[in-house]
Amino acid sequence: MSASDAKQKKPRRQRRKFTQEFKDGAVKLVLAEGKGIPEVAKDLDLTESALRTWVEQAKQARGEGKPGALLQDEREELARLRAENRQLRMERELLKKAAAFFAKETT
Secondary structure (H helix, E strand, O other): OOOHHHOOOOOOOOOOOOOHHHHHHHHOOOOOOOOOOHHHHHOOOHHHHHHHHHHHHHHHHOOOOOOOOHHHHHHHHHHHHHHHHHHHHHHHHHHHHHHHHHHHHHO
């Protein structure tokens, strides 16, 4: 068995949940203390991709993210508005059906 075969059979890491406090601390190590993402990820037993995602989210929340990226409160408002839009569309369809039903009854 070659080294690449052993690498492929590595068991998948079970998905873990982290508190917001833990995430904030990890992000602080990267942004405020200037440590690299690979170093912090290794020290805290995290995947680099998870830590990189947390750092990007923190930057966006502070308005330092990619141009055009939505801030956290904007994403929340967008989700709320989409849900409201979905609800209003369902209500409109119901009212259309009710109007058609009552129009048939009166003729």
